[in-house]
Amino acid sequence: MSMLLKRPPARIAIGLVVPVLILFWWQAQSQAGGARALAFVPLGSVATAFAELAGSGQLLDDALATLSRAVTGLLLGGIAGVTLGVVMATSRLVDRLVGPLYHAIRQVPLLGWLPLIGLWLGNGDGAKLLIVSLAAFYPTVLNSYEGITHVEKRYLDVGRIYGFTSVQRFRLILLPAALPLILTGVTQALAFAWIATIGTEILLGSGSGLGAAMGLAQAQQRMDVILVAILVTALLGFTLNDLFARLRGHLLRWQGASA
Template identity: 50%
Template sequence: MVALVKRARGLVLPLLLAAAWHWASSIDASMAYAFVPLDQVWDRLLQLLSTGELAINAGSSLGRALTGLVLGGLSGILLGSLMAAFPVVERLFGPLLQAFRQVPLLGWLPLVGLWLGSGEEAKQLLVAVAAFHPLLLNSYEGFAQAEKKHLEVGRVLMLSRWRTLRFILLPTALPSILTGVGQALAFAWISTIGVELLFGTGAGLGSLMHTAQMAGDMGVVLLCVISIGLMGYCLNLILSLVRARLLRWRVTG
């Protein structure tokens, strides 16, 4: 019962926000446009669910974000581990990657638009770039944390490179890598919605929001905002459960 009450506390602020929103929408017509009535949002939700439009666009955004996370994340883990294992790789790629890291994602839009247009390839590339840097940095730091004495023990035991990676390097780097996955997932999800909004083509919650904004349908705009927030929260919750399971072997306290 106590645990249920503690969990219910998290609903207090959203309910207060919904009440304040409802009050603002009832003041006059101009406020009702800026703060669209919640019953109108509910009607639009039922309409989009009945047509399947919300599910299609949400699925497209989710697939785009996860694909970019996998492509950019795996590239980041691979390069980060190589930079940690071979100083020459770090010296070769480090300065260039540090420079690229300072360029905001929006800074790549003109070039990517010129190279790939506004299609799916351009969106996937931008999302992958957003997911790349967090996992690159966290993978590099994770593998670099491997203590020399542990590596020496591996050499004494004549462990193969695969066994050294499996039993020494990966357990050391895994917490840092999973931290990077959490950051990369957030960046991938945010950038997915961003590029969909900016390009305004194809399916996706960002594209749906862009179309609704151009049509003045603020009910759909608010519905998209709520959907984006809820999906992002669920993704983070799932990742937290996976992280706890993968790191259950760690001794804490």
């Protein structure tokens, strides 16, 4: 909430125009009668469902389960991805050994791994976490690799002139120069991990989470509950992206100073 208060009022008002128009349109469709009344639940029913789920604590439990799964998968996949990308970029041998395998398996859609992972790990948290980690792994490997390999040669020449060791060259030259692309990979990984979390919860079904709540609500034909879960998913995803965008801006604040 504090982040929203820091935004200019005009910017907030402009950003609310389209959502408000959609709400008016949705409410009009819900009152049109016939098949539309079944497809478009009145906003009052959605508000009632939200109050019901929030009051029982189920909504909070599902939201925390999804957040925990997404953040854990992002950390596991992101750390592994950045590490592998950096090692591939700095070691020609590792790049030749691992690079072809990485580029081959990343062509397989994440949903294509579900049958195999389901046989290995079932449909519990382990399978969901593996899919989310893979979603975060792919973009961080690629962007970390590109970031290191595209460091300008003149920067490396300066390191040689000053007699930097390999560790100093990495810490003082390669990492700062590659950081913008590495963080771009983490930004992509965050989005992919969030989508993968919701997707696996819907498809695998078991356990708690916003995706699992959507799947259960679909089986029960509770459109109001589905909409509540979708809205909470959107708000949480937006908040996560906004927080990371602010962190990225803080870490790269030197770019503005050097421009």
